[in-house]
Amino acid sequence: MKLSRRQLLQGGGAALAGVVATQASVAAAPSPHPLENFPDPLAPAARKAGQAPVTTLNGRSLPARWRDGAREFHLVAEEIEHDFAPGQAGITRIKAWGYNGTTPGPTLEAVEGERVRIYLTNRLPEHTSIHWHGLLLPAGMDGVSGLTQPPIPPGETWVYEFELRNHGTFFYHPHADELLQVATGMMGLFIVHPRGGEDRVDRDFAMLLHNWSVHPGTYRPDPSVMTDFNLWTFNSTVFPAIEPMLVKRGERVRIRIGNLSMHDHPMHLHGFRFYVTGGDGGRWPRHTWHPEVTALVAVGQTRDLEFVADVNGDWAFHCHKAHHTMNAMGHDIPNPLGVKQQDLAERIREVLPGYMAMGEHGMAEHQVHTDMGHMEGPENTMPMMMGEGPFGKLEMGGMFTVVKVRDDLPKDGSDPGWYQHPKGTQVRRVSQDPSFRLK
Amino acid sequence: MKFPLYAKRRTPVAWLALTLLGSLGLAGCASVAPRELAVRAQLPAQAVWAASAWGGATPTAPEGPADDTLTADTAVRMAFTSSPHARSLRAAFLAEVSAIDAAAAPGGLHFSWARLRPADGLAKLALALSVPLEEWLTLPGRQRQAYWSRAAAAQRAAFATLQLERHVREAWATAVAAQRRAALLARAAETAELSAELATRYRDAGNLPPHDWNEQQQGAAVALTAAAEAGVAAAESRTALANLLGVPSTDPRLVLPQALPSPPAMESADNAPDAAALTAALSHRLDLLAARSEAMAQQVHARSRSVWSRVPAVAAGVERERETDGTRLTGPSIDATWSPAGSAEARGVAAQAELADANAATLAVEVANEVRLRALAYRRALDLDGLLGTHLTQLQAASVTAAQQQQAFMLAGPFDLLEKRRVMDELFANAEQQRLVAWLAWYAWQQASGVAL
Numbered sequence: 053m054k055l056s057r058r059q060l061l062q063g064g065g066a067a068l069a070g071v072v073a074t075q076a077s078v079a080a081a082p083s084p085h086p087l088e089n090f091p092d093p094l095a096p097a098a099r100k101a102g103q104a105p106v107t108t109l110n111g112r113s114l115p116a117r118w119r120d121g122a123r124e125f126h127l128v129a130e131e132i133e134h135d136f137a138p139g140q141a142g143i144t145r146i147k148a149w150g151y152n153g154t155t156p157g158p159t160l161e162a163v164e165g166e167r168v169r170i171y172l173t174n175r176l177p178e179h180t181s182i183h184w185h186g187l188l189l190p191a192g193m194d195g196v197s198g199l200t201q202p203p204i205p206p207g208e209t210w211v212y213e214f215e216l217r218n219h220g221t222f223f224y225h226p227h228a229d230e231l232l233q234v235a236t237g238m239m240g241l242f243i244v245h246p247r248g249g250e251d252r253v254d255r256d257f258a259m260l261l262h263n264w265s266v267h268p269g270t271y272r273p274d275p276s277v278m279t280d281f282n283l284w285t286f287n288s289t290v291f292p293a294i295e296p297m298l299v300k301r302g303e304r305v306r307i308r309i310g311n312l313s314m315h316d317h318p319m320h321l322h323g324f325r326f327y328v329t330g331g332d333g334g335r336w337p338r339h340t341w342h343p344e345v346t347a348l349v350a351v352g353q354t355r356d357l358e359f360v361a362d363v364n365g366d367w368a369f370h371c372h373k374a375h376h377t378m379n380a381m382g383h384d385i386p387n388p389l390g391v392k393q394q395d396l397a398e399r400i401r402e403v404l405p406g407y408m409a410m411g412e413h414g415m416a417e418h419q420v421h422t423d424m425g426h427m428e429g430p431e432n433t434m435p436m437m438m439g440e441g442p443f444g445k446l447e448m449g450g451m452f453t454v455v456k457v458r459d460d461l462p463k464d465g466s467d468p469g470w471y472q473h474p475k476g477t478q479v480r481r482v483s484q485d486p487s488f489r490l491k
Numbered sequence: 492m493k494f495p496l497y498a499k500r501r502t503p504v505a506w507l508a509l510t511l512l513g514s515l516g517l518a519g520c521a522s523v524a525p526r527e528l529a530v531r532a533q534l535p536a537q538a539v540w541a542a543s544a545w546g547g548a549t550p551t552a553p554e555g556p557a558d559d560t561l562t563a564d565t566a567v568r569m570a571f572t573s574s575p576h577a578r579s580l581r582a583a584f585l586a587e588v589s590a591i592d593a594a595a596a597p598g599g600l601h602f603s604w605a606r607l608r609p610a611d612g613l614a615k616l617a618l619a620l621s622v623p624l625e626e627w628l629t630l631p632g633r634q635r636q637a638y639w640s641r642a643a644a645a646q647r648a649a650f651a652t653l654q655l656e657r658h659v660r661e662a663w664a665t666a667v668a669a670q671r672r673a674a675l676l677a678r679a680a681e682t683a684e685l686s687a688e689l690a691t692r693y694r695d696a697g698n699l700p701p702h703d704w705n706e707q708q709q710g711a712a713v714a715l716t717a718a719a720e721a722g723v724a725a726a727e728s729r730t731a732l733a734n735l736l737g738v739p740s741t742d743p744r745l746v747l748p749q750a751l752p753s754p755p756a757m758e759s760a761d762n763a764p765d766a767a768a769l770t771a772a773l774s775h776r777l778d779l780l781a782a783r784s785e786a787m788a789q790q791v792h793a794r795s796r797s798v799w800s801r802v803p804a805v806a807a808g809v810e811r812e813r814e815t816d817g818t819r820l821t822g823p824s825i826d827a828t829w830s831p832a833g834s835a836e837a838r839g840v841a842a843q844a845e846l847a848d849a850n851a852a853t854l855a856v857e858v859a860n861e862v863r864l865r866a867l868a869y870r871r872a873l874d875l876d877g878l879l880g881t882h883l884t885q886l887q888a889a890s891v892t893a894a895q896q897q898q899a900f901m902l903a904g905p906f907d908l909l910e911k912r913r914v915m916d917e918l919f920a921n922a923e924q925q926r927l928v929a930w931l932a933w934y935a936w937q938q939a940s941g942v943a944l
Contacts, residue, residue: 268902269893382897385904386703390696396689400905403682404912406895407905418901427899436901 097123097161101245104256106161106308108241109297109453110289111258114158122169122213123162127151127182127240129226130175134237136264136283137293137434144283144380144434146264147272148237149176155237155288156260157224164219164247170212172204176233179203182212183227184242186332186354189214197228204228219246220334221308221354223260235264235275237288239312250335253358254303259286261349261371261451263313268380268430279314282380284371284450290379291452292439296467297369299361299457307369309347310354317376317451319357320346323367326359346372361457366441366471371451379449381436388412419445442470560748563663566736569744570659574737577655584648588641595637598626601806615815621808621824625799632795639788643781650777653944655735657934660944662732664751664934668927669728671750672920673721676714679916683714686909707906714913721920753880754929757873768940772862775941779858782851789844793837800837803829858939865936872929879922887915 096113098105106113116123134148134155151157162168174180181204183195193214197203204210222242226233241258262285265277286294299305306329309319325343330336332354349355370377388411397409408427410417415437421427422435423445429435439446446452458468482488571577601621608614690707693699726740729747733740773779806826813819894911897903937944 268897268900380900380902382902382904385901386693386906387698388693388904389698391692391698392696393689393692396685396692400685400689400909403678403685404891404895404908407908408899409905410901415901422900428896429900430893430896430902433900433902 097163097166097243097245098256101163102248103245103250103252104254106159106241106243106256106258107297108156108159108258108287109295110287110293111154111156111241112158113161113243114152116160116162119169122167124169124171125160126171126173127157128153128173128175129180129238131177132237134288136285136288136290137438138289140293140434140438144266144432145271146266146432148288149233150237151240155239156262157238157240159241159243159258160224161243161245162216163245164216167213167215171209172212173209174204174206176206179205179228180226180233180238181228182224184212184214184222184224185352186218186220186222187214187242187244188217195224195227197226216244218334219244220330220332221258221310221356222332223310223312223354225312232275234312235277236273237262237264241308241310243308246335251304253306255297255299255305255361256308257297257306258308259310260288261286261309261311261313261317262288263315266380266432268433271432280383281314284313284376284378286451286453290434290438290450291370291377291448292446294453296366296454296456298461298465298468299455300461301361301364301457301459303361305359305361305455307357308354309349309357311349311351314351315373315376316348316350318346318348318372319355319369320372321357321359321367321369321455323363323365323455323457324359324361326357328355329358330354330356361455364457364459364471365473367455367457369453369455370448377448377450377452378436379434379438389414416445416447419447560746561663561744562748563660565744566663566732567656567659569736569738570655571652574655574735576735576737577652580648580651580655584644587644587648591637591640591644595633595640597630598623601808609815616813617810618812619808619810619824621806621826623804623806625802625804629795629799632791636788636791636795639784639791643784643788646777646781646784650781653777653938656944657938659732659735660934661931662728662735663747664927664930666725666728666732667747667751668923669721669725670747671923673718673725674749675916675920675923676718676721679913679920680711680714680718682909682913682916683711686906686913687711689905689909710910710913717917750923751926751930754873754876754926754933757870769859769862771942772858772940773855776858776939777941779851779854779941782847782854786844786847786851789840789847793841793844796837796840800833803827861939862936865932865939869929869932869936872925872932876922876926876929879918879925884915884919884922887911887918891915 096105097116114125114127116125118124129149129151130153132148132150132153132155134146134150136144136146148155160168160170170182172180172182179197181195181197181201184193191200193212194200195212201210222244223239224242225239239260239262241260243258263281264283264285265274265281266272266283267274283290289295297305297307307321307326310332311317322345325345326347327341328336328344328347329341335356344357347355347357375381375383388409391409391412393409393412397407400407400409408421410421419435419437422429422437423440434449437445437447437449439448439452456468456471458471461468601619601623603617603619605617606614607617687707687710690699690704694701694704729745730740733742733745736742736745738744804827808824808826809821810824811819811821891908891911894903894908898905898908934944
């Protein structure tokens with residue numbers, strides 16, 4: 053496919069912005085890994101492929117260097133401190149395992165046809181390996197501990213090297229003690245840009261879906277939990293700490309989603325129809341695309357959603373399983389809805405000072421109480437509902453963020469704030485009479 | 492109320508006169524009281540106080556803190572001053588001492604008078620006055636035996652008094668613990684009832700399955716039963732204390748503190764009592780002192796019998812007669828009685844002395860072992876009290892806080908929270924029971940060691 057001059061200019065500008073953004077993010081996150089700071093002698097992979105740079109929400113792409121005919125990366129597997137909601141009042145900080153200081157690890161970007169050489173230093177207390185999920189490669193590079201390679205012992209550095217034969221949205225994760233190592237946060241995206249001849253996008257967002265079981269009052273994810281997780285994350289972050297996706301009106305947007313959780317997630321976008329254009333098998337033929345507003349991303353899958361953001365606004369993007377847009381909450385508690393107990397609560401407070409009866413009229417009051425500090429929750433535990441919008445509390449958490457579409461975006465890439473609705477385009481009150489009837 | 496030990500028993504003038512008469516040349520019999528005081532001086536302070544309660548000295552009961560509630564010390568004081576138990580102890584002691592005094596009395600005089608009137612003549616008059624020499628000759632030995640017997644009686648009485656004190660303290664501690672336990676279980680029952688009521692509200696709203704509702708109701712019933720039983724136990728304990736104090740259970744002074752204080756700390760060296768501690772126990776245990784005194788008394792008695800059993804009982808006197816013809820006859824008389832059983836009796840008395848000595852030796856071994864056992868028992872009880880009192884209860888309190896936080900964040904329901912609250916009260920009730928065990932072990936250890944409570 054030939055690129056037009058306009059597309060080339062747009063791609064170059066976006067790529068430049070991507071370089072700046074990547075360098076800024078690296079500078080903002082002090083890294084103990086010197087290889088992350090080496091200069092990339094070649095253009096970043098996205099620019100080389102004529103694509104927009106990938107924006108990993110709350111994350112970054114890993115700088116690489118070109119040496120001996122291969123794009124070289126250096127990943128360090130290690131224990132880290134991780135906060136699911138940095139900057140928010142409620143804190144859940146854990147000891148996670150990740151790569152290069154974060155979970156998920158940095159996004160690897162390369163171009164189809166390139167040779168990649170990926171060093172892995174194991175600073176974990178146990179052996180590990182990396183499986184390159186979805187990539188076509190020699191069996192000896194597939195990273196299945198015990199099957200295709202010996203496990204990489206603690207303290208050692210091993211190198212994976214192979215040619216990228218397919219493009220698409222992939223991810224990497226350990227295939228040694230996989231249950232525990234994935235449950236504690238070891239994962240990362242691997243984006244292989246096509247060698248050429250593909251529709252380009254203006255905004256290319258990427259996220260990994262994950263679930264965690266961090267029992268209230270604890271500081272480590274519990275890998276033994278099968279289904280009853282209590283934290284649901286985009287790139288290991290919960291709403292409202294998940295970065296919004298900032299888009300200029302009319303831009304073509306791609307959202308790359310990988311699912312390393314133990315549940316399928318119906319990902320729903322408000323305001324637009326999107327097309328599912330690809331998965332971990334690469335880009336799908338155009339005739340297979342069809343419009344959707346919700347796409348199911350199954351366990352172990354990736355999906356690329358593409359749409360043109362042609363309407364301004366703040367548009368929600370979230371998993372449509374309602375419990376996945378909550379933070380820690382009890383899933384086996386008696387239902388308080390409709391239970392009249394205010395008078396009883398007075399008596400209960402005589403034996404249990406501070407007892408608060410909740411839920412008679414619904415669960416929304418929970419965020420009111422927690423935001424106002426009426427109730428102290430367990431240590432290291434975020435409230436079930438968080439987030440404040442222009443019109444009140446969002447009563448959300450977990451897998452929820454916002455696509456902000458504007459005519460103009462701040463040049464510095466900062467958040468433009470909440471959308472200002474043009475007059476006559478917003479819902480309005482017509483009565484405060486509960487017995488209102490249309491005449 | 493004063494109970495002079497011996498003065499009243501020696502009050503009769505005739506007794507005094509005969510004692511002085513018989514004591515000519517028999518040293519020591521008049522110095523009983525000073526020796527008794529010397530015996531008392533060997534007792535620990537508390538026992539001296541207890542013993543002095545019989546001897547006319549002013550009792551000095553331990554003073555408790557000025558408080559509206561009835562302290563253990565105050566209870567002991569009440570028991571010593573007004574309890575029928577104390578009176579019965581005094582009476583028993585006086586009876587025993589009286590018997591000892593009677594046995595140790597000097598020999599008496601034998602006097603006889605007869606007027607014989609035949610059918611056909613003048614009456615014949617006979618008058619005889621004799622002194623049983625043996626009784627006078629054995630008087631020093633019997634006095635020494637009485638000295639040790641009285642010492643043994645005083646030590647037994649003092650020991651019984653200290654046991655009364657221990658019983659009062661134990662009853663006090665039991666009543667306090669039972670009252671505390673009843674209060675805690677009552678609150679646990681109240682919590683369970685609230686939980687059951689809340690379950691009804693959930694059921695009425697259509698949110699609780701019958702099985703869960705039933706569980707809540709059953710839980711409340713069980714808690715109510717436990718609370719009722721604890722209430723009865725508290726009343727029984729209170730009544731037992733009142734009985735010991737000799738007051739009605741409704742006595743307004745019976746206002747018990749809310750909880751038992753922490754039991755006294757234990758030095759690490761107390762785990763294995765050293766020779767000094769054992770020696771102290773062997774020299775202070777009043778029951779052991781009493782056994783030894785009794786053995787001494789038996790030995791004195793045995794020595795006396797071994798000598799006098801070979802000698803006939805002789806009574807010397809004067810007889811005066813008036814015959815029917817008016818003739819008057821006057822002259823000395825001697826009456827001797829010898830029994831072949833005397834030797835066997837002496838051997839029996841010697842065997843009794845040996846038995847008493849063996850009993851004292853046995854008791855000494857038991858005292859030493861008991862001190863070790865009670866020290867160990869108290870150490871274990873103290874450890875468990877600390878575990879329950881500080882560790883588990885803190886953990887449980889933390890679990891209630893955690894449950895409250897979980898409920899606040901809708902991570903757990905109210906039933907879980909209320910259950911933890913109830914369990915916490917039940918655990919505190921158990922901890923109070925264990926604290927009582929520790930206090931009882933403390934009393935046992937202290938008394939085993941011959942130390943004042």
